[in-house]
Amino acid sequence: MDITGHTVEQLEDPTGILSGDRYEFILNIEVPEDDELYSENGLYIKAIYVDEGNQSRVAQYHIFEKVTDRYLEFELEEDEEKLLKDFCREHISDM
Template sequence: MNITGHTIEKLEDPTGILTGDRYEIILTIEVPEDDELYSENGLYIKAIYVVDGSQSRVVQYQIFEKITDRYLEFELEEEEEKILEGYCKEHISEM
């Protein structure tokens, strides 16, 4: 998996119940043609990333087909989840 771009948006909690800051991060990804995730239409991941004090983590992610916005019921492999986590942590400072 190769992350080729992203957008980050801070989410507001109108209830004030949740602690920390939440961000929606949309990551454009490329995967090899022989990967089960591969789609001719391209792919993106929608991730929710939480920063709460010194703790930060991806709490949820979903994979979508880019052109159709169709949700794909796949999970990333452990190594890919680490790539996702590291990328989000690195780029959240842009906010």
Template sequence: MLTITGHKVEWIKDPFGILSGERYEFLLDVEVSEDDELYSENGLYIRVIYRVDENKTNLVKYEIFEKTAERYLEFDLEEDEEQTVDAYCKEHLPKAVK
């Protein structure tokens, strides 16, 4: 299980208006227990692309990185972890979007 300890969020500009809705990039600081396969002494963060389209929101894509080395880790989150990330991003959308 992962715990989200903080985040940064930024609106992603779509200069051509090709994609519907708004996109946001979240950088989530996360902690996992030492017995989790994701565990790293250097810490982890998850880069999330999150979409808001009318009254719908969804997690588009995520990537897991080791903090110190900025190394991409080829792991998938478990379903409950994905739901945790989705709920966190939805809750922490910039206020102008809510």
């Protein structure tokens, strides 16, 4: 999986209940044709990244087909989840 582009937006918690800062990432991805995730229409991931100072995590993510915006019920492999988390951590200042 390669991340080919992204956008990031900080989310506001109007209730003040949630701890840490939350960011929504939209990540354009490419996967090889032999990968089960592959789609001719292209793919993107919507991810919520939580930064709580000394801890950070991807709270959730969903994979979508670009052209149709159709949700795909796939989970990333462990190394892909790590790539996603590391990418988000490195790019939260890109707003």
